[in-house]
Amino acid sequence: MPIHVTVWHEYRHEKHNPKVAEIYPQGMHEAIASHLRKSADLIVRTATLDEPEHGLSEEVLRNTDVMTWWGHMAHGDVQDAIVDRVYHRVLEGMGLIVLHSGHFSKIFRKLMGTSCNLKWRDAGEREILWVTRPGHPIVKDIDDHFVLEREEMYGEFFDVPEPECTFLISTFAGGEAFRSGCTWTRGLGRIAYFRPGHELFPTYHDPRVLRVIENAVRWARPTPGLGPAAFGHREMGWVEGK
């Protein structure tokens, strides 16, 4: 059964910073989407901030199984009504994969219920990502660790609720640690956070990074066949068997 994926991207850095445009000539979203499109069972579209409704109309959302989200310089420009729309789709079962600086997006903070604060340093330093839950579908085909030669540092304390599963922990050349791969459930929706992806480095061209994103998309797909009765606020009569 195919998975309908919407790769959402802020798509502002590429337009303002020639260095970013050089690394991602079609935008970071196209780097991710073009990888996912190699799989016949993934039906991929992109959506960006400056499109009408940020590219996230009711119809697009109704036809999205899993969404990836990257934002950074313009979190405040995302309309609250669209955030609510995405939020309700997650509670209904849509998977959400939050990438890098998306930690500070309105949608991620709304789903977490915390500040999603962290420490950071933009020094292009070495990051090593260690697998802390081998056997989890999100780290399928990933060795016990992998190295990104140049990345932004994110450091703890990462103010998120205790993850249901921490599948990757990063260390940085400067000595910091960060829970780089985490999962949560909200309503019927599965959520993963995956840390790497600073706009000044070619992270979304890295095959291991793309592999984790693809794995996460598959892991987060909604379970089909859910009865309508499973969800919602309602007054009850007496159940059968009384």
Added chain:
Amino acid sequence: MPIHVTVWHEYRHEKHNPKVAEIYPQGMHEAIASHLRKSADLIVRTATLDEPEHGLSEEVLRNTDVMTWWGHMAHGDVQDAIVDRVYHRVLEGMGLIVLHSGHFSKIFRKLMGTSCNLKWRDAGEREILWVTRPGHPIVKDIDDHFVLEREEMYGEFFDVPEPECTFLISTFAGGEAFRSGCTWTRGLGRIAYFRPGHELFPTYHDPRVLRVIENAVRWARPTPGLGPAAFGHREMGWVEGK
């Protein structure tokens, strides 16, 4: 070391419904507060919706270690600015004990990141609460179960994030089940949800119910002595030892 407790209450049902006023002549908040005041180490104040700033000024919050929250018919009347104020205090470490219909309060939904939906039936039926984590401080002095002869039914699915600990599960005469005692952490703050407390029954006069609330208040008190560096979004230089 004393614990500063603020018992917050909507305090509307008592004013509109003589039956509620008969059960709680001074309001439900006073039933809870007067129990807590029996302990010399608990310094208790109350705050209600119709006071200025809902009784939750910056100063009150700064001097509150743990807050209890009951609301039902007027969740929408709680100002968003005050909700934000309570939210930030929880992230800073204030404990929050959410009671009964407080499941649908703005503050609880904001901290959970979910709809907090559930099923319900107002039939005054028998509830049995079973301890599912004996040894947890919140169920200190509680036997393996206790019975409330007449309560409102709440039924699953309760749309909250998977609890860090489920310490009580209820069954109802009608056959439903509900996770009646749950804990979560948000930022530095400890949160507990405790189900019983319909306004038409004398639940907050029950010694077992009051015991759980008192235990929860003690469990949720902030850890003192936290360094300011533990929290917040900040750019980092290189840490020592590099």
Added chain:
Amino acid sequence: MPIHVTVWHEYRHEKHNPKVAEIYPQGMHEAIASHLRKSADLIVRTATLDEPEHGLSEEVLRNTDVMTWWGHMAHGDVQDAIVDRVYHRVLEGMGLIVLHSGHFSKIFRKLMGTSCNLKWRDAGEREILWVTRPGHPIVKDIDDHFVLEREEMYGEFFDVPEPECTFLISTFAGGEAFRSGCTWTRGLGRIAYFRPGHELFPTYHDPRVLRVIENAVRWARPTPGLGPAAFGHREMGWVEGK
């Protein structure tokens, strides 16, 4: 990709109690196995206590992706060496679905690290199972609840580690509650416990029960493609990038 399933069964009650034999003429294992065999992607074998090595040779285990386990009157007859063999396969990634009185099996207690105690009453009473994590693959195609007219009661406190996910909670006519569907991870292996299945009732002929077991088998299948480096105790040189 096919999933190799081994349905393990104690298979003693059927030989000693004509009532059980009447309900399960080929044994409880065949009721489960024959359901699973309807799916072309499930390759199913059975194994029972009184076979050599309890039917669980090294070769059988090497070729098992997911095992189901039912035992009751003869937990003590299971050889420790075979328990260790199953245990190590779970840590390597084999899924394990523990059924009903299997809660007291050597293998489940070894994996949980607790007593797995509970309360019980054999009165053939009504059980209602409520879904507490809709959207989880294990409750695919299950409505918000289902009823078993006659079952043994199991009651809390169920002495297991806090589950990673509680997907079903039961209530019984007598008023008890029980966490009837729970998941944990041990090593690379996924473990589910599913409560119903007393030998004196036709529970494993019930389509909802069989559906949950089938769903659990699919959910617990190992993630393929795991690198050998992901696992094991070893001394390290310096990693690359230093």
Added chain:
Amino acid sequence: MPIHVTVWHEYRHEKHNPKVAEIYPQGMHEAIASHLRKSADLIVRTATLDEPEHGLSEEVLRNTDVMTWWGHMAHGDVQDAIVDRVYHRVLEGMGLIVLHSGHFSKIFRKLMGTSCNLKWRDAGEREILWVTRPGHPIVKDIDDHFVLEREEMYGEFFDVPEPECTFLISTFAGGEAFRSGCTWTRGLGRIAYFRPGHELFPTYHDPRVLRVIENAVRWARPTPGLGPAAFGHREMGWVEGK
């Protein structure tokens, strides 16, 4: 109310290796115990492997609220009967603080239900421990991180069940990461693992390390006042209210 603490130590390295004896002339257990004894509310005894019953008689265990455990070269010499005794006391509520190479002790593996494997390198390198759950009582008075100049490296994958709380993550000069502070519950007992403490370094003279151990002891103390009915396997009649 005082907390009765038993500091258990293998106490073999000190007798065989003059370097260890130089750092810990009275043994590592005395370094820990003498710190704890500074608090009037902690009543501290020590127990070691080569004492009769490893110093852990029934009477000692009955009078222990929290135990700390360090072992390394002689895990196999700990008698299974004594391991079972400690195990049952944990399920009854005794707290257990497992230190460093105690990860491979019989008692920790029995409680975890996993191999407790990890990677390691004995190169006396810099370890930085980052607080990942500020506000948790175990990291009271600990800043956002602290540095140990020379320690043994432990690296992921650490084969333990997903912790209920991960309060410290370490990075090492070699680039590895490790979940250095974790908690679990087993039965009524609270368990913490705390990583540092190689015998060749003066780690248990470090005030931050001793602070974490002291905090952990306080956090892990049993909840008093537990009713006897809370625990155990028993057949039930019908509960009241039916």
